[in-house]
Amino acid sequence: MNTPTQHPYDQLTPDRVLDAVESVGFISDARIMALNSYENRVYQVGIEESDPLIAKFYRPERWSKEQILEEHQFSLDLKAMELPVVAPSTDEHGNTLHEFEGFLFALFPRQGGHAPELDNLDNLLILGRTLGRMHKLGSSQAFQQRPEINLQRYGIDNVEFLLENDFIP
Structure with missing residues (x-):
């Protein structure tokens, strides 16, 4: 539990990030790199025998699950229209949003750009x-x-x- 002076992200340690990614079926190779993000926490996570994934952890109490899912659906719709967006990855059940120890997160393919x-x-x-x-x-x-x-x-x-x-x- 967070104290009044603690930010929820204080609990988002590298081990917790790796555990969250593994909780949805991936096996991490323990490489992790923090990426720039204004409001959320975003990491590149190495995956064994595969390309790295981008894990986005949403700021607690900022957006509801429904708001995040609506945004995910919009991204998926844009991708279906062949627009250049990086939409969240879906699991075998079609889910784009995951939860781990109180954190909502999504996984994205790593995509370079300029x-x-x-x-x-x-x-x-x-x-x-x-x-x-x-x-x-x-x-x-x-x-x-x-x-x-x-x-x-x-x-x-x-x-x-x-x-x-x-x-x-």
Whole structure:
């Protein structure tokens, strides 16, 4: 159990990461490397006699299972439309989200990439088309779990919270 000063990620040790990956049927070769991530914890985990996997551990109490699964489904739908996304891996039962000792996590194939050359007009055209296709799929059905990005939620509510709680000296 976490104390008030402990962050839940304090419990996410390298051994726990490896145990979580192995809990869904993979055998790790014990190689682990932390990757950059703003909010979640993401690791490259070596797998015996196979390519490494990317394990993403979702920040506890940030997103619900339903929100994460909705996002996973959107990624899978984008992939089915042959858009260049790295969707979460599915297990033999079609599951993309796993739980281990209080942590929700997903596994992804390792996929390299590179930044586009933004001064190349052909690249900008391709980016625009890709974004258009993503938005078309996203607007084809209403998201039920994803919080809406709007002025009230991301502007007014936050200003009121700061003013009411004396966050700003």
